Amino acid sequence: AYLSADFANPTGETVDRAGRERVLTLAEELDIAVIEDAAYQSLRYDGEPVPPILALEIAKKGDINNTRTIYCGSFSKTLAPGLRVGWVCASEKVIRKLVLLKQAADLHSSTINQMAICTVAERGFDEQVAKIHQVYKQRRNAMLAALEKYMPEGVSWTKPEGGMFVWVTLPKGMDGAALLAKSIETAKVAFVPGRAFFADGSGENTLRVSFSCANDQMIDEGIRRLGDLIRGEVAALAA
Ligand SMILES: Cc1ncc(COP(=O)(O)O)c(C=O)c1O
Structure with missing residues (x-):
């Protein structure tokens, strides 16, 4: 299952905590992965933040390595879309497979771009x-x-x-x-x-x-x- 649970593109709507719990329960029943596209998660202007689906699952299962959620973050909406840098949080076995897939697809994201984003993020992401x-x-x-x-x-x-x-x-x-x-x-x-x-x-x-x-x-x-x-x-x- 793929979903953008925070301020979704295109509706702008957010899945509440109960809805996220239901997604996890359903994914468990169907034995499928949940791809959480969190591209807009940092862009909350009012209201209470809702924990990421991955965080809810880690709380339930005690360890990221027992989870089925693949959390995808992006710097495109906060720092710069042109550098093409994002990140994934998931169990180690999923990350290992994704590294292989990424290598097969395009070798890797630009190292210079990753270094630039890392420096900018360290110096002033929150600001x-x-x-x-x-x-x-x-x-x-x-x-x-x-x-x-x-x-x-x-x-x-x-x-x-x-x-x-x-x-x-x-x-x-x-x-x-x-x-x-x-x-x-x-x-x-x-x-x-x-x-x-x-x-x-x-x-x-x-x-x-x-x-x-x-x-x-x-x-x-x-x-x-x-x-x-x-x-x-x-x-x-x-x-
Ligand atoms: C829901 C969603 N995910 C991902 C992206 C793009 O992310 P990235 O630039 O990291 O590929 C966008 C924006 O275009 C989006 O609306």
């Missing part, structure tokens, strides 16, 4: 994370405020406590991909149509908006334009 928390929290707040202000009735969205994304659900019958085509032409606002995230091709009335790289004014203006466009589409649908 950098605190800095981006401030910026992203403000942008998250700006996006939620703009959605509240500009979205017509019938549109709903998630209220993430962290991460980079808000997941928007449009009234049934609307199509996020068609909306994107119109939006790019007229409103000049881009987003990801939700269907891209569904293996079965459903989710056509959903979309993912991201608040990480636009400032407050851009977010307000972008959501205003998107709200106007959606209002027009909702009216056309009702006509």
Whole structure:
């Protein structure tokens, strides 16, 4: 099983502690591994942190070598995506296999990049994370405020406590991909149509908006334009 339990891409939602316990119980029953993709775990802006699935399993089993969870961390969302450095915490036997797979795939990640990330992380990881928390929290707040202000009735969205994304659900019958085509032409606002995230091709009335790289004014203006466009589409649908 693969899951991104903290501020998931694309929904922004977090699996609570009880949900994580259920995942572990189910994995035990099915005898499968759990891949915990923790790319956004450090990006919590409010609310109480939930322990990683791996931590819950270690607490239960007493030793990381008895666990089935493979925890994947990344520096892409906190320090720099371009250096391509992340890390895995898992039982020794899993790590040994992963080393072989990594060697077969591309020999290894750039040693210089690993050294650079290590030095930067040692010197100021917490400081950098605190800095981006401030910026992203403000942008998250700006996006939620703009959605509240500009979205017509019938549109709903998630209220993430962290991460980079808000997941928007449009009234049934609307199509996020068609909306994107119109939006790019007229409103000049881009987003990801939700269907891209569904293996079965459903989710056509959903979309993912991201608040990480636009400032407050851009977010307000972008959501205003998107709200106007959606209002027009909702009216056309009702006509
Ligand atoms: C859930 C999730 N996992 C992993 C990544 C990428 O991580 P990395 O840059 O370490 O490959 C992303 C971001 O693009 C993501 O959204």
